[in-house]
Amino acid sequence: MSLIDYFPGDSSIHKLDPRVKVVALLIITVSIFIISNFFVIAAFFLACLAFWRVSGLPFKKIKVFLKFLLSLFTFLTLMQALFLPGEHYLLNPLIPKSVPLIGGLGRISLDGIVYGLLLSLRLLTLVLFMPLVTMTTEINTLALGLVKMGLSYKIAYMTTTAINIIPTFQNETQVIMDAQKMRGLTVFEKGRMLDKFKAYPALVVPLVIGAMRRAQLMGVAMDARAFGAAKTKTFINDISIGFLDLVALVAVLVFCGIGLAFNFIL
Amino acid sequence: MAEIIIKIENLSYRYPRTKKWVLKDINLEIKQGEFLAVMGENGAGKTTFCQCINGVIPHSQRGKMKGRVIVAGINTVESSVSRLAQQVGMVLEDPETQLFTTRVRDEVAFGPENLNMPVPEILERVSWALKDVRLEQHADRQPTALSGGQKQRLAIAAAIAMKPKILVLDEPTSQLDPVGTEEVFTVIKALKDEYGMTVIIATHKSEEIAKFADRILVLKEGQVQALASPQEIFSNTKLLKENWIRSPQVSELATYLAEQGCPLSSFPILPQEAIRLLTHWYEEAET
Amino acid sequence: MSDSAIKIENLSYRYEKGSLALHNINIEIKKGEFVGIIGQNGAGKSTLLKNITGLLRPTTGRVQVNGRDTINVPVSDLALEVGFVLQNPDRQLFAATVMEEVAYGPKNMGLSQGQIKERVDYALNAVGLSHLREAFPPALSKGDRAKVVIASVLAMGPQIIILDEPTSGQDYRGCYQIMDIAQEFNKRGHTLLVVTHHMALVAEYTNRTVVLMNGSVLMDASTREVFSHPDKLKMTHITPPQITQVARALQPRIPLSGTILNVKELGDELLALKGKKRGRVGSAG
Numbered sequence: 001m002s003l004i005d006y007f008p009g010d011s012s013i014h015k016l017d018p019r020v021k022v023v024a025l026l027i028i029t030v031s032i033f034i035i036s037n038f039f040v041i042a043a044f045f046l047a048c049l050a051f052w053r054v055s056g057l058p059f060k061k062i063k064v065f066l067k068f069l070l071s072l073f074t075f076l077t078l079m080q081a082l083f084l085p086g087e088h089y090l091l092n093p094l095i096p097k098s099v100p101l102i103g104g105l106g107r108i109s110l111d112g113i114v115y116g117l118l119l120s121l122r123l124l125t126l127v128l129f130m131p132l133v134t135m136t137t138e139i140n141t142l143a144l145g146l147v148k149m150g151l152s153y154k155i156a157y158m159t160t161t162a163i164n165i166i167p168t169f170q171n172e173t174q175v176i177m178d179a180q181k182m183r184g185l186t187v188f189e190k191g192r193m194l195d196k197f198k199a200y201p202a203l204v205v206p207l208v209i210g211a212m213r214r215a216q217l218m219g220v221a222m223d224a225r226a227f228g229a230a231k232t233k234t235f236i237n238d239i240s241i242g243f244l245d246l247v248a249l250v251a252v253l254v255f256c257g258i259g260l261a262f263n264f265i266l
Numbered sequence: 267m268a269e270i271i272i273k274i275e276n277l278s279y280r281y282p283r284t285k286k287w288v289l290k291d292i293n294l295e296i297k298q299g300e301f302l303a304v305m306g307e308n309g310a311g312k313t314t315f316c317q318c319i320n321g322v323i324p325h326s327q328r329g330k331m332k333g334r335v336i337v338a339g340i341n342t343v344e345s346s347v348s349r350l351a352q353q354v355g356m357v358l359e360d361p362e363t364q365l366f367t368t369r370v371r372d373e374v375a376f377g378p379e380n381l382n383m384p385v386p387e388i389l390e391r392v393s394w395a396l397k398d399v400r401l402e403q404h405a406d407r408q409p410t411a412l413s414g415g416q417k418q419r420l421a422i423a424a425a426i427a428m429k430p431k432i433l434v435l436d437e438p439t440s441q442l443d444p445v446g447t448e449e450v451f452t453v454i455k456a457l458k459d460e461y462g463m464t465v466i467i468a469t470h471k472s473e474e475i476a477k478f479a480d481r482i483l484v485l486k487e488g489q490v491q492a493l494a495s496p497q498e499i500f501s502n503t504k505l506l507k508e509n510w511i512r513s514p515q516v517s518e519l520a521t522y523l524a525e526q527g528c529p530l531s532s533f534p535i536l537p538q539e540a541i542r543l544l545t546h547w548y549e550e551a552e553t
Numbered sequence: 554m555s556d557s558a559i560k561i562e563n564l565s566y567r568y569e570k571g572s573l574a575l576h577n578i579n580i581e582i583k584k585g586e587f588v589g590i591i592g593q594n595g596a597g598k599s600t601l602l603k604n605i606t607g608l609l610r611p612t613t614g615r616v617q618v619n620g621r622d623t624i625n626v627p628v629s630d631l632a633l634e635v636g637f638v639l640q641n642p643d644r645q646l647f648a649a650t651v652m653e654e655v656a657y658g659p660k661n662m663g664l665s666q667g668q669i670k671e672r673v674d675y676a677l678n679a680v681g682l683s684h685l686r687e688a689f690p691p692a693l694s695k696g697d698r699a700k701v702v703i704a705s706v707l708a709m710g711p712q713i714i715i716l717d718e719p720t721s722g723q724d725y726r727g728c729y730q731i732m733d734i735a736q737e738f739n740k741r742g743h744t745l746l747v748v749t750h751h752m753a754l755v756a757e758y759t760n761r762t763v764v765l766m767n768g769s770v771l772m773d774a775s776t777r778e779v780f781s782h783p784d785k786l787k788m789t790h791i792t793p794p795q796i797t798q799v800a801r802a803l804q805p806r807i808p809l810s811g812t813i814l815n816v817k818e819l820g821d822e823l824l825a826l827k828g829k830k831r832g833r834v835g836s837a838g
Contacts, residue, residue: 184632223321234385236389518816
């Protein structure tokens with residue numbers, strides 16, 4: 001269910017140096033934020049899907065996520081459709097302009113719909129590029145990459161541990177939800193939105209307490225293995241930037257460059 | 267005569283911002299190569315005791331510590347946890363929280379990596395540590411894919427990769443099934459036999475303890491209640507009752523028969539000797 | 554079938570990832586039974602329990618609880634009939650006081666204030682925690698935390714109570730206190746299911762044992778009967794309690810009547826046999 005857990009594989013993306021992957025992700029992310037042309041974003045989206053195919057990551061992981069995102073996107077699009085001023089209107093204002101203050105509201109603009117869709121696609125693409133790094137890179141390798149990029153290994157491990165916590169949390173949440181369902185907590189199965197909110201302490205408190213307990217135990221375990229003892233840490237796995245990595249990096253730069261160019265021209 | 271490897275003098279400890287002393291005035295000496303079991307009800311201070319030996323207390327856990335703990339000649343207060351980690355390996359109860367990496371081999375390498383050892387030496391240590399716990403064929407697997415017993419054996423490998431003289435295990439089998447439990451105890455025994463490793467294990471598993479332990483330390487509310495051989499501990503009904511310790515079933519039987527006025531000729535803690543004694547007890551003619 | 558508590562017919566369950574976790578399981582548990590479910594890790598014990606409580610739905614076959622098919626019953630409704638005590642109590646504790654924690658279930662059931670108080674008092678009394686009603690649950694000992702969870706399940710008044718590895722992380726006192734509570738409720742007519750690795754407890758408390766192996770039922774018989782077949786149990790790496798094994802080893806030389814389940818049984822029988830022998834020796838002399 002999680003888009004973060006390492007998914008073993010042999011693809012060229014798996015084999016890329018983690019530093020290249022991180023940098024590439026940053027470049028792509030920034031580009032996506034800047035680009036506002038719908039077709040260019042669509043190109044990025046398709047490229048992302050292509051990468052997924054190459055990496056061998058299972059598409060069904062996206063499915064679960066999509067369901068959740070779909071409602072968010074609908075909401076976004078609707079908001080934009082209702083409130084973004086534009087030139088082409090699909091529906092005339094429900095409330096006539098003559099009414100003070102709220103006059104003019106209730107119209108659905110075409111520009112709004114398009115913008116809403118753009119925002120949604122942007123978000124979707126961003127979200128889908130991340131697993132290409134997190135799911136194809138082992139935690140240790142990622143930590144090593146961060147260290148080689150200049151981070152102290154303590155911070156690198158903090159980062160990777162934080163990233164790794166998320167799937168654990170997701171798992172725990174499900175377990176806790178099941179546990180509370182078995183105490184007659186009906187809201188998760190058939191409650192209204194508001195009731196669901198009121199029930200959240202039953203979910204959040206065990207999660208947080210569990211996390212704190214786990215963190216404390218992890219701390220003891222890490223100390224027992226001398227974490228933090230030396231200024232620098234050896235890594236038995238080495239990473240090196242090869243020809244393929246450079247090609248990949250250049251390819252990403254070129255792609256984003258072209259995308260940005262088109263964005264400003266169109 | 268084996269030398270003393272751990273010396274504990276007037277050890278008392280309380281957690282930060284609490285008034286209650288979790289350990290009270292503990293004095294004891296542990297010999298090199300000894301297999302010491304730490305028993306007592308939950309809350310007696312077993313975990314705290316274990317953490318005082320590898321330096322987690324007082325370095326990672328603040329709080330107030332009185333007295334001293336000398337491990338392999340090093341005073342735990344004056345030495346860093348990392349230096350102590352090379353003398354004392356630690357295995358915790360929950361396999362999940364003490365495994366941090368995505369590959370068995372990397373997990374074992376973690377400790378030596380932290381000590382900034384050169385790569386060839388680390389690889390060598392990984393190799394024999396995995397061999398010692400019989401996980402060599404799993405070296406490239408993900409730790410999450412292992413069974414409970416395998417995970418704990420991995421934790422042991424990760425601890426011994428630092429080449430400690432002492433191995434401390436805090437309830438290592440409480441989350442495991444019988445198969446896993448047996449795997450873990452077998453490995454621990456092998457380590458003791460082969461390397462003369464000193465083993466300190468906090469556990470409730472009386473029947474395994476009867477097989478392997480040289481001495482049992484019984485703690486209650488932070489104080490030493492007894493420090494004696496399994497024979498002496500498991501035959502001490504009063505002590506067992508007060509500390510909610512279950513003796514091996516054969517010992518329970520021996521106690522029961524004695525209470526009914528028909529004791530065995532000696533007190534068994536192991537099934538084989540019990541069978542022998544019971545057969546003898548049954549067959550001996552009455553005078 | 555009014556006295557049927559749980560009826561599992563041809564239950565098979567396949568996880569998304571494809572492995573068949575349960576394979577054509579048929580078990581019927583009548584009201585008032587105390588059943589132990591044992592098996593190696595991975596044998597399907599948790600999967601079976603989840604199918605009973607509704608967290609998982611059968612791939613094929615069906616599960617009936619108290620005579621009713623569970624197929625479309627939401628988990629939270631089933632919880633009123635099947636109480637499930639998790640292995641790790643910390644996954645459920647979230648309230649500020651023990652009392653609030655135990656009241657949670659009854660509150661969800663929509664009971665009145667008076668009824669809730671009654672249930673809470675009853676449950677806390679049953680587990681012996683009445684003196685800790687105002688305590689902060691995370692600060693309690695592991696044994697007490699487990700008891701709080703048990704109380705919170707008991708407060709909902711389910712007929713069937715399932716304990717999943719109740720001894721994990723507990724000391725001797727905790728284990729036995731929990732099992733004694735279970736036994737007390739069994740005496741009052743509740744149906745008890747316990748999943749555990751602790752064979753001595755299975756032998757002492759349960760009257761029937763189901764052994765699972767690789768998703769199928771290997772044995773389903775009275776506890777005594779199950780522990781009479783150590784070779785079969787060995788196939789799934791289960792060994793009977795030490796005392797049972799010792800009694801069995803004594804059999805050729807000492808004429809014990811059958812499979813022994815606990816220390817007292819063996820002790821009493823040995824004493825009786827020795828007494829008889831002594832009598833014979835005396836009279837022969």
